[in-house]
Amino acid sequence: MVRADAQRNRAKVLRVAIEAFAADGLAVPVHEIARRAGVGTGTVSRHFPTKESLFQAIVSARVEHLVERARALEAGEDPAEAFFAFFAAMAAEGALDRGLADALTGAGFDIDAAAEATGLDLNGHFDRLLTAAQAAGEVRADVDFADVKALLAGCLARERTAADPAARDRLIAVVRTGLRPESHP
Incomplete structure (x- = not known):
């Protein structure tokens, strides 16, 4: 005891x-x-x-919350809106927590391993949201999950340095527009 x-x-x-x-x-x-x-x-x-085990304890709760959000979005009707909503949620969570932002961008902590240790597949959910949006013709087919993670890292990096509170929303709008297929209105 x-x-x-x-x-x-x-x-x-x-x-x-x-x-x-x-x-x-x-x-x-x-x-x-x-x-x-x-x-x-x-x-x-x-x-x-270890410092990693301390951060693992913290990240587990954050990852669980994000996976619950992804699952709810996966069950929705509109795959494109689900993907873009999850992208925005990841950026918002990272903006609130610099440690999580570091982990999401691979700076000093392997969040993928941390998520796997909890039995939660954060990247798998994110990738399934991307794949569903692509299958619906709402996200460019030539974009892969590594591209999406790089875009998220860029949004998180901008968040840290921006004095402009609307910077994250503006970048997410740019990402949304840039990921749409050329034929999309």
Whole structure:
């Protein structure tokens, strides 16, 4: 049985790590998370042996939320709107959480492996949304999933540097227009 103080410390470390990664990205050192939580680095290490295991605990909840969103969209009537809505949701989530944005763009954390470890296939859902939109003739057939991830990374990078709050929406509109087939009105 885990002691009550150990449970409190674990919860405190997770809460502080969520805030730190969201605000500062994955570059926050473990010793800084421990300092902000008011515990020693040994306490952090007992609960999370590596920085990756700490981030894994945080990402699992985020990935689960995104997969639930993707599933709901996959069940919808309009494959193009489902794909573009999920793209926008991924960009919005990344804008709110710099650590998640880093993970989504492959900067310092393998979100694909993290998602697989939870049994959730985030990229699989995203790719199925793309494939369904392409099959409906609403997204260019020559675009692949790597292209979509690169576009998402660009939106997330712009979000970090933009002083313009409408920048993300403008970029998503550009992505939407650019991914439509030439024959699309």
